Amino acid sequence: MIRWLHSEQDALPDTRLALPTGSDAPGLLAAGGELTPDRLTEAYAKGVFPWYSEGQPVLWWSPDPRMVLMVDEFKLARSLRKTVARFIRTPGCEVRIDSAFDRVITACAATPREGQDGTWIVAEMIDAYRQWHRRGFVHSFETWIDGELAGGLYGVSLGRMFFGESMFSHRTDASKIALAALVCFCRDKGVPMVDCQQRTGHLSSLGGREIPRQEFERRLTLSLGEPRIRDWTYHLSTWRRLVPPEPHHAAAKDVG
CATH class of the missing domain: 3.40.630.70 (Leucyl/phenylalanyl-tRNA-protein transferase, C-terminal domain)
Structure with a gap:
């Protein structure tokens, strides 16, 4: 299950919960929320980054390997x-x-x-x-x-x-x-x-x-x-x- 972030107060999950190799989206950790400097600071400090396309929700990734x-x-x-x-x-x-x-x-x-x-x-x-x-x-x-x-x-x-x-x-x-x-x-x-x-x-x-x-x-x-x-x-x-x-x-x- 991919966690959905409803607000700025929802913390990103542990990176060990990211989808594994062999899955449909290896490294995908969470979705949703807003892109703000505070959220980005939290994400990058955990080794997580946003990557998504126009029309998609914000997708948060932590690939393994890196x-x-x-x-x-x-x-x-x-x-x-x-x-x-x-x-x-x-x-x-x-x-x-x-x-x-x-x-x-x-x-x-x-x-x-x-x-x-x-x-x-x-x-x-x-x-x-x-x-x-x-x-x-x-x-x-x-x-x-x-x-x-x-x-x-x-x-x-x-x-x-x-x-x-x-x-x-x-x-x-x-x-x-x-x-x-x-x-x-x-x-x-x-x-x-x-x-x-x-x-x-x-x-x-x-x-x-x-x-x-x-x-x-x-x-x-x-x-x-x-x-x-x-x-x-x-x-x-x-x-x-x-x-x-x-x-x-x-x-x-x-x-x-």
Whole structure:
């Protein structure tokens, strides 16, 4: 039985009650309720996230296993490493944090996804995460080229945990550059793990892997016990652990 949440006062059930592998909706934990910053804070602190389509009630998920990216296991392929290094060196190319959050989440909602009809980032969800962003718990990492937003991602930060939500690209590899920037930022801030929710081949190629839900929740509890990040400014020096400085070459505006 899936529990129905009637009001904000109804707590999310224990994640062990989520539908198991082999069921019609593995990982589905509960349905109903409203998307509010308080409800989202409760959910993410338990490792639960909303995922549903237009016309459906809010659906709450806790999959087992869980896809994560350990930031020290991030794989930067040679071609992407060259792209990132070129991006760092090129005038007019920069990474920003939270300078255009509304544009990022809107672009993520509008980006077609292979195998998906429509978007799960529905209007209600955009509104809720905008409110949560204004409280300082949702952040965007943005790739800018010559003053234009070329790509980016957004996600949730609680304690020393980052929950990746979605990304988009208007230029080749722009979202991957934003992800590499996020990884560098997490390493500098002592964030060991990025939640990726569900497995994709793309995330696997970048070093993501599945872990049992119990292990995920154990790691999550440890990260939530750490003080939250207060400084969300981004510095060029954060790249250096990922891409060592190289001799300067001619600038190239094409990110791809």
